[in-house]
Amino acid sequence: MRCEEVSENLSSYIDGEVKDKMEKNISAHLKKCERCKKEAYELRLIKTEARSLSPIEPPDWIWSNIKNTIWRQRLFKRVFAIASAACLAIVIVGSLFFIRTSQKRAKTDIAFERLKTLDEAIEECRESLRVNPNARVRKTLYNMYKEQVETINLICSEGRE
Amino acid sequence: MSLMEEFEEVYTKYKVKVYSVCYRMMGTKEDASDITQDVFVKVYKKLNTFKGNSSLSTWIHRITVNLCLDRLRKKKLIPLYENISAPSPNPWLKSSIERAIQSLPPGYRAVFILHDVEGLTHYEIAETLGIADGSSKSQLHKARKLLRDKLSGVLL
Amino acid sequence: MKRIVFSILVIGCGLLEAQPYGSLDDLTAQLDSLTYYLDSLHKNLEDRWLYSKKIRLKGIEDVLKRLENLESVLLWESPFKYETIKEFKQEIKTTRGTPVFIYHKFGDIIIYASDSDELKVDGVIELVSKSREIAKEYAKEINVKIEESEDKIKVITLSPVKSSPAVHYQINLKILLPKWSPVVVRNAFGDVEIEGIEERCSVNTRFGKIGLREIKGPIEVANKFGKIELTLAHKISCNISAMTTFGDIETDLPLKIERDRFILKALGVIEDGRIWIKLNGKNSDIYIRVLK
Numbered sequence: 001m002r003c004e005e006v007s008e009n010l011s012s013y014i015d016g017e018v019k020d021k022m023e024k025n026i027s028a029h030l031k032k033c034e035r036c037k038k039e040a041y042e043l044r045l046i047k048t049e050a051r052s053l054s055p056i057e058p059p060d061w062i063w064s065n066i067k068n069t070i071w072r073q074r075l076f077k078r079v080f081a082i083a084s085a086a087c088l089a090i091v092i093v094g095s096l097f098f099i100r101t102s103q104k105r106a107k108t109d110i111a112f113e114r115l116k117t118l119d120e121a122i123e124e125c126r127e128s129l130r131v132n133p134n135a136r137v138r139k140t141l142y143n144m145y146k147e148q149v150e151t152i153n154l155i156c157s158e159g160r161e
Numbered sequence: 162m163s164l165m166e167e168f169e170e171v172y173t174k175y176k177v178k179v180y181s182v183c184y185r186m187m188g189t190k191e192d193a194s195d196i197t198q199d200v201f202v203k204v205y206k207k208l209n210t211f212k213g214n215s216s217l218s219t220w221i222h223r224i225t226v227n228l229c230l231d232r233l234r235k236k237k238l239i240p241l242y243e244n245i246s247a248p249s250p251n252p253w254l255k256s257s258i259e260r261a262i263q264s265l266p267p268g269y270r271a272v273f274i275l276h277d278v279e280g281l282t283h284y285e286i287a288e289t290l291g292i293a294d295g296s297s298k299s300q301l302h303k304a305r306k307l308l309r310d311k312l313s314g315v316l317l
Numbered sequence: 318m319k320r321i322v323f324s325i326l327v328i329g330c331g332l333l334e335a336q337p338y339g340s341l342d343d344l345t346a347q348l349d350s351l352t353y354y355l356d357s358l359h360k361n362l363e364d365r366w367l368y369s370k371k372i373r374l375k376g377i378e379d380v381l382k383r384l385e386n387l388e389s390v391l392l393w394e395s396p397f398k399y400e401t402i403k404e405f406k407q408e409i410k411t412t413r414g415t416p417v418f419i420y421h422k423f424g425d426i427i428i429y430a431s432d433s434d435e436l437k438v439d440g441v442i443e444l445v446s447k448s449r450e451i452a453k454e455y456a457k458e459i460n461v462k463i464e465e466s467e468d469k470i471k472v473i474t475l476s477p478v479k480s481s482p483a484v485h486y487q488i489n490l491k492i493l494l495p496k497w498s499p500v501v502v503r504n505a506f507g508d509v510e511i512e513g514i515e516e517r518c519s520v521n522t523r524f525g526k527i528g529l530r531e532i533k534g535p536i537e538v539a540n541k542f543g544k545i546e547l548t549l550a551h552k553i554s555c556n557i558s559a560m561t562t563f564g565d566i567e568t569d570l571p572l573k574i575e576r577d578r579f580i581l582k583a584l585g586v587i588e589d590g591r592i593w594i595k596l597n598g599k600n601s602d603i604y605i606r607v608l609k
Contacts, residue, residue, distance in 0.1 A: 008302075011302035012302075042313075043309060046277070046308050050262075050277035050278050055181045056185075056193075057180070058193075062176070063176075065194075065198050066198050066201045069198060069202050070202055117562075125524070126348065128423075130480060131480040132476070134445075134485035134487050135485075135487070138392065142387070145384055152355070152358050152359065152362065152377060152380075153377050155362050156374065
């Protein structure tokens with residue numbers, strides 16, 4: 001084997017990652033070649049030294065910092081989420097409420113107007129009842145009262161719970 | 162166990178690894194501390210999505226190295242101890258080698274640290290850095306060669 | 318349960334010549350009481366925000382109960398035993414085109430159109446009273462009078478001057494008019510139906526239904542608390558303007574329907590828009606249909 005080829009594969013060789021055949025060849029070459037032997041030795045040294053480098057302990061305050069950051073981010077996220085949810089909720093509820101109350105208000109306004117007409121009608125029916133309480137007049141009066149109660153009921157559905 | 166408790170366990174388990182890699186990649190304690198914090202804050206956020214430890218380790222390494230490389234890129238860091246000409250006797254090899262590692266180009270530096278310092282396999286390194294197996298091997302070889310050149314005065 | 322018992326009592330009383338209420342005064346008193354409660358409910362409506370839902374609904378429940386009690390009284394078939402039916406006929410000759418004014422109350426009016434010049438009025442008076450004497454007395458006073466003058470004919474229903482709780486009545490008229498007579502009708506507590514008149518029809522009633530069929534002249538209708546039904550001849554050329562408050566409009570014609578709160582309007586021109594049709598309802602539904 002030539003030195004170039006050996007040199008290329010030296011890392012894998014010292015890592016034990018070459019195939020058997022290749023290993024035998026390189027091994028044989030290293031026995032003969034001083035230059036490559038030296039290179040292999042030095043590469044191995046680097047690897048060993050690197051491997052024996054001691055782990056470095058992080059300072060303690062890093063953990064506190066990490067926790068603080070997490071809490072801060074959590075809090076901010078929550079506050080933001082709540083704030084935007086609250087805003088959205090206010091907008092939705094506000095508009096729904098507005099729509100609903102204005103719809104209801106419109107309904108009850110109309111109901112009030114209707115009540116006026118019913119009041120007048122009932123007056124007239126009762127006048128006629130005095131004169132001629134025939135079946136027609138009585139039935140009409142009954143229906144007028146019924147409608148009046150229903151209209152008042154509609155208005156009363158709006159109000160305090 | 163609450164999320165916080167689980168997280169504390171993870172921190173305790175990986176803090177040294179992460180900090181060491183950061184310090185060796187970045188060369189300064191400040192950068193190492195910053196990046197370590199960033200790494201673990203990210204870990205916390207994603208902690209729930211991890212089941213079992215196997216992917217966690219790889220993933221933590223990945224974040225660590227990526228953050229380091231990012232920061233190095235931003236800093237356009239020129240290795241401080243590029244030209245180590247002064248030879249030192251073997252007892253100081255360790256610090257020499259640390260400085261020499263700093264002089265490696267970021268990509269090689271990462272591979273070297275992960276393989277020779279931290280003991281990851283080429284497969285793991287490939288997963289961590291998102292490179293091919295073969296790339297990892299060749300980069301490691303180049304890193305070692307560069308270090309050998311840098312430390313030639315010291316080694317002998 | 319109470320109602321069933323009460324109804325049986327009424328029927329029983331009816332058979333025994335007794336009444337659910339002694340006199341009109343009793344009914345009046347009960348109605349006054351109901352009105353009083355309704356009025357107080359009405360007044361409290363302004364303050365409904367001050368009262369809780371429970372109190373508000375209780376008020377309504379009270380009134381409904383009173384109304385329920387009155388129901389059997391108001392809706393009974395008369396317990397008065399004596400029924401009289403008086404029929405009469407009147408007939409006059411008209412000059413072509415003379416408008417006819419009909420003033421009526423407490424009964425239905427059906428108007429038909431004929432090709433002759435004669436105006437015929439067929440009336441049926443139904444009296445229900447406590448006794449034969451009272452009935453006879455009243456029957457004498459109820460009449461339909463036809464007044465002729467230069468420019469118009471009036472058909473007036475005369476009611477008894479004094480009223481009595483012991484008698485009530487209904488007068489239904491069937492009138493045959495020349496089809497070329499414009500007609501004006503005023504009625505209350507009764508339906509009005511007109512068919513085939515080829516001149517102007519003007520109807521103003523309340524508490525009754527108005528039905529106009531195949532009228533070929535301009536129409537002007539106003540009603541309160543009673544539906545208005547218009548059936549137009551096929552391919553009639555008209556300009557329709559209908560309006561009702563607190564009511565619905567139903568039509569198979571292509572009319573433009575607008576709503577403004579509780580006022581509903583339907584407007585449209587059919588063919589050339591030759592004939593004017595104005596419908597005005599208050600608490601009345603309007604139906605406009607075309608004969609195919």
